[in-house]
Amino acid sequence: MQSMRDERLRIEADLERLELEMAELEYDEMSVWASIDDCMWALAAQREHRDMEIARVATMEQRARAIRRMNVASDAFYIWHKGPFGTINGFSMGRLLAQHTDWHEINAAWGEATLLLQHIAETLGVAFHRYRLVPLGNASKVIRLQRPEMEYHLHGSDQDAFPESFFNLGIAAWLDCLGHLEAWVLERDSSFRLPYKITATHVGNFSLLFLRDDEAWTKASKNALTNLKWLLAWSAKPLATPAATS
Template structure:
C-alpha cells in the first residue's frame, strides 16, 4: 500500500496535466482531499472524438486507437462517478477533520498539563512528530487508492513519457489492462474485416443494373396509373360527400317531425290514462259504497271501526302495528296512529258505560293524542313518542302510564258490573301481564308484549260493551265528551257516530289529524 502511494506521488508532477486520450488526467494525492477536489474542478469537460477510419477498415493513427477511444468513453463515465464519490468523501473528511481537531486539542491540553507539572522540554518535538505520523496515516477521507492505480495505469498505457519506476502491484494491474484492451482491439478488427468483406465481395454487373432500371420504370408507370385512379376516387368522394350532406339535412327534418308526432302521441296517451284512472277510481268508489250500504244493516259499528288483531309479534288496531322489534323496525308514525286509535277506543268505551276517569282525561287527536292530569297540578302528557324518548320520566312514558291507569279503571268498572267476566291480563300500576308499559332502552321486546296484552284486554272490553247493547249516542256520554275534548277530539269522536259504517273512514280521519 505504501509503495503504490509512493509511485503515485512520484508520477503526480509528470501527469498533472498530461493529455491522455483527448482529456487531461491528474493523479490525485492522498495527503489532502480538498486539494484533490480543487484539481478535479480545474479539469476541462471535453467530449472525446473517435479517430478516423481508413478505407481498409483500420484506424488511421495506430493499432490501439480503437482501444483508446473505447477507454475514453469508459473514463468519462468513471470521471462522473469519481466526482460523486469525491463529494461524499468530502463530507466524511469534514467529520474526520473535526475528530482530528478534537484529538489535537486533547493532545495539546495533555501536553500543557505535563509541561506545567512535569516540565519536559521535548514535548513539543514529540507532539509534532506525533502529528506528522498522524497525517501520514491514510484515512477514509482520502481519495480511493484504486482511482490512483487506474490513473497511473492509463498513463502508462497511453505511452506517456513517465520515467518513474512502478511497483509490482501496479505493473500487474497495467499488464492485465493492456491484455484486455488488446483482446478488445482484436475483436473489433475481426468485426471490421468481416464487414469490409461482406460489402466488397459481391460486384454489381451491368445486366443487374439494366434489370433494376427496368423495374424502376415499371414501378413509375404503375405509380402514375395509381395517381390517376386516386384523382378519380377523390372526385367521386367529393360527390358522395355532397350527397351525404343533403341526406343529413333531410334526415334532421324527418327526425324533428317524428319527435313532434311522438310528443303529440304521448300527450294524448297521458290524457287517456288519466281519464281511465278517474273512471276506474269512480267505479271503485261506487262499488265500495254499494258494498258498505249492503253490509251496514247487520254490522256492529264498534267492531267494524276498531279492528284489533295480531300481525306476527305485534298487536294491531285498524292495521296499525304497535311495538318495536330488533329484527324489524316499525315507523313511529304508524305507532303513534295506533296509540291515537287506542285512546279513541278507550274514551268511547268509557263514555258508553258512563265512566268518568279519575285523575286523568283522554284527548284523542289521532297521531298527536294527549293525556291530561286533572288532580293536583294540571299536567299534559303526550301519547305519541319517538326513539329519543326512551327514558322513564319522558312525557311519552308518563302518557303511557296515565293511559294504562285509565284502562285499569275501566277494567275494574266492568268487573264490578259483571263479576263473571275474567279478563286475560291484570293491570298493576304501569305494567300489564307482568310486562312494563313504559318505553325503555333495550327493552323493546317487553314493551311490545305489554302493548299486545293491552290490545287483548281492549278487545275483550269492546266485545263485552257491544254484547250488553250500550249505545254511542247516549245523552250523558255526548255531553261529557263535548265538555272534555278539544275540537279535533270532537271530530275524532264524530268518526264513531252511527253515520260512519266502516273502518276505512276512521283511518282516513286519523291520518288527516296526523
C-alpha cells in the first residue's frame, strides 16, 4: 500500500511539474507570438513608410519632368507683350495705324502661334478632326479636312480685309482648333478657365478676323496669345498626360 501511495505522490508531482512546464511553454508561445506581431506591425509600418517615400519620389520626379517640359516649351515659345501688342518669340501680332507692324512680322507671329498650338495638342495627345494645322513660319496654313478639302492661309496682307478671305477663313479654323483644345482640357479639369472666352470669331470681346478694325484685331490677337500661354502652362501640369481623344 505504501508503494502505491508513493507512486501516486510521484505521479501527482510529475503532473504538477508538467503543468508548470506547460504554463511556461504557453507563456513562451504567447511571448513569441507577441514578438511576431510586433515584427509584423513594424514591417507593415516600414512598408507603409517605404510606399509613402516611393510615392513622394514619384511625385517629385513627375513635377520635375513637368517643370523641365514647361521650361523648354516656355523658352521655345516666349509669349509676352510690347506696348499694345501681344508678342511671341519677339514677333508682334496685330497692327495699329500709329504703330506700323510689317506683314512679314505679323505672319511670322502667326507661324509661331500655329506651331505652338500644334505643339500643345501633340503634347496632350489631342487630334483635331476638322482641320490640320501646317506651321510653315510666315507662310503657315491650315487644311480643312471636310470634303471638299480646302487650304486656308495663316498669313495675310492688306488685301485680306474681308470676311471670306483665305486669311480670315484660316483664322476662324485656327480659332476652332483653339476652342477644341480648350474643350478637351475642360473635360479633364473642370476648374480650368481661360482668361478670354473663345467663340467662332472672337477672343474675349474682340474679333480675331482681320476686318480693318486694327485696334480690335490687335486686342483680340493679344488675347489669343494669352490663352495660348495658359494652355501651354496647363499642358505642363503632372495630370496633363498624353491620351487619345475624339
